[in-house]
Amino acid sequence: MDCPFAFPDDASRAVAPAPGAAWEITAYPEVRAQWWGYELLQGFVLVTTVPGEARIPVVVTEDGRARDAVASCPVWADGLYADLDFQGGAAIHRPDGTTLERCSSLVEVD
Numbered sequence: 001m002d003c004p005f006a007f008p009d010d011a012s013r014a015v016a017p018a019p020g021a022a023w024e025i026t027a028y029p030e031v032r033a034q035w036w037g038y039e040l041l042q043g044f045v046l047v048t049t050v051p052g053e054a055r056i057p058v059v060v061t062e063d064g065r066a067r068d069a070v071a072s073c074p075v076w077a078d079g080l081y082a083d084l085d086f087q088g089g090a091a092i093h094r095p096d097g098t099t100l101e102r103c104s105s106l107v108e109v110d
Helices: none
Strands: 014-017 024-027 030-038 041-050 052-062 065-075 081-084 090-093 107-109
Touching: 024 065, 041 081
Parallel strands: none
Antiparallel strands: 014 052, 024 052, 030 041, 052 065, 065 107, 081 090
16 A cells, blocks of 8 residues: 555455555645644644545455445544754654554445
8 A cells, every 4th residue: 555544443344455556645635734832842733624535446345255446535634744854855744653544434436
């Protein structure tokens, strides 16, 4: 998977990326910057105003039968912040230091 999403846990079915499939961002989230200050830590964090969307071809297995589908996952930017360096570069991080974003809801689309 080229995108750091994990599928939600579901005891009734298994969802896995289709062979050779990659996440595709079909809509980027709309965000705004919000001032955040706490003691010595100050800066801006991102707040999602309109979620984006990522899609991936998947294989869904339910009751022992597999079928092909396309899964859609909302993309949120809440809480992300930019770490700027003195060379003009930037990296996006999460405050907890993790990079894995778990898809909280997964929808099959046409």
